[in-house]
Amino acid sequence: MTLIECIPNFSEGRRLDVVDQIVAAIAAAPGVSVLDRQSDATHNRSVITFVGDETAIGEAALRGIGAAAELIDLNHHEGAHPRFGATDVVPFVPLRAEDMPLCVAVAQALARRVANELSIPVYLYEQAARRAEHRDLATVRRGEFEGLRAALPGDRARWPDEGEPCLHPTAGAVAIGARGALIAFNVNLETGDLALAQRIAREIRERDGGLPRVKAIGLALEDGAVQVSMNLTDYHVTSMADVVDAVGSRAAEAGVAVRESEVVGLLPEDALVQLARARLFAVGFGREQILEARVLDTLL
Amino acid sequence: MTLIECIPNFSEGRRLDVVDQIVAAIAAAPGVSVLDRQSDATHNRSVITFVGDETAIGEAALRGIGAAAELIDLNHHEGAHPRFGATDVVPFVPLRAEDMPLCVAVAQALARRVANELSIPVYLYEQAARRAEHRDLATVRRGEFEGLRAALPGDRARWPDEGEPCLHPTAGAVAIGARGALIAFNVNLETGDLALAQRIAREIRERDGGLPRVKAIGLALEDGAVQVSMNLTDYHVTSMADVVDAVGSRAAEAGVAVRESEVVGLLPEDALVQLARARLFAVGFGREQILEARVLDTLL
Helix, strand or coil, X not given: CCCXXXXXXXXXXXXXXXXXXXXXXXXXXXXXXXXXXXXXXXXXXXXXXXXXXXXXXXXXXXXXXXHHHHHCCHHHCXXXXXXXXXXEEEEEEECCHHHHHHHHHHHHHHHHHHHHHHCCCEEEEECCXXXXXXXXXXXXXXXXXXXXXXHCCCCHHHCCCECCCCXXXXXXXXXXXXXXXXXXXEEEECCCCHHHHHHHHHHHCHHHCCCCCEEXXXXXXXXXXXXXXXXXXXXXXXXXXXXXXXXXXXHHHCCCCEEEEEEECCXXXXXXXXXXXXXXXXXXXXXXXXXXXXXXXXXX | CCCXXXXXXXXXXXXXXXHHHHHHHHHCXXXXXXXXXXXXXXXXXXXEEEEECCCHHHHHHHHHHHHHHHHCCHHHCCCCCCCCECEEEEEEEECCHHHHHHHHHHHHHXXXXXXXXXXXXXXXXXXXXXXXXXXXXXXHCCCHHHHHHHHCCCCHHHCCCECCCCCECCCECEEEEEXXXXXXXXXXXXXXXXXXXXXXHHHHCHHHCCCCXXXXXXXXXXXXXXXXXXXXXXXXXXCHHHHHHHHHHHHHHCCCCEEEEEEECCECHHHHHHHHXXXXXXXXXXXXXXXXXXXXXXXX
């Protein structure tokens, strides 16, 4: 059975009773487990993490989108984070890379249901995009709720991928997509030299010609040490082990040791299987050799 | 919730219908998952792997022991592997090291039930041993079914830990214990030099003054390469990463590279958490950060 993660972002981070109701709508769908929820009052936005198989996950997402459409009115929403919908973005993430096509199919099927059953227009983004110009979420969401409302239906370039070319009057639009798992990973250095952390971050990040699928910045920590703070947007391309090496070797050249690293939030088990293959040379190792994975398979 | 692994060995490896019935008896207990079964005709012995929580696992083991007592008669058993019972050994293994005391309690409670409900005498071994001289399984099983039958009840030193000091007439005795997870791990070298693999095995194994909790031998593989074949009996003391380093550095001194390594069979997820801590310096990383582990927790 295939497990898929869904991490919808809802445009409500202050009225926690509203978020409760959205979470409850998702959790009431059969076959999904809600693993995490985070609300941010400044962003006025909540992020809910849940998992389920390819049939359960779309139904649960639909229920969450439906609840948000009933409870959130974008005409009365303000917050620091860009948004264009009551449910703003719905990414599906495969727990194993080979399940990406299934996530794309789940995203596209959900898009049709959201348009047909909830009358909310949908933009398909990243791996689920049908049009290359919709791959980038920031492009899709340009102008936010207010700007897109004004642009539709006149600007054909901004028409949605599913649904009528006009926003839902209160719920706006939804971006539904598929993307790989992102790992938030930091390496802390035994030094207070912020310039070193910033230089290493520049050298290793993709934007400045470094490692592919790596975003990085240098930060000062409260305890006086410094950190190279990273997002690995495709750990199959550049892994945690790769960036530990890249940061560690550059720090060592400056006479500085790695103090420790941190995984922020959750990661797929597959990232640890990959680590065993890379660092133990266990090229044939697979998740079916992990006792707990076998137990999970018997329960699903 | 705590997951415990149980890997009972039954003295039947030829009549597979008998093994089927024992597996069915175990699988019928609520709350356990049978993950694996292996039968060996030469040894005339079968190994069944199942997992469950601390309440389910003992009941399932009892049912398996009961089924074996009905179906196997040690008076008519012969095979290459030493044995003294229809159910010969029943080790309980914690999936996390901190659950060892719970495994000891499960083993000792099961021992009482086996003696009282099935009238089979029980020896408690390894971590579950009540008497130091019963820690070692080979010592407990010395003389096998036939030898122990002759020694009891006269030889008080051989009395069981639970039950009457005489063997069950057909089912013999059972050794029930608790031990840490064992990882079978091999490192294959880019050479046909068997003497090198044998020398490295000697240097790294505990028996010859090498790494603690490591058993190792050197073997020739069919494809012409050689292997250092290991059992890690406590990966918290000496890990897979430790032995990759130990073998790899010795091979490198001889100008030989590591070709790959192999994990044989199953390992606990905890061994991968340990690997992330050691090789990524992710000192605070824990299983609660693994998505699949969170899913498993919601299902158990």
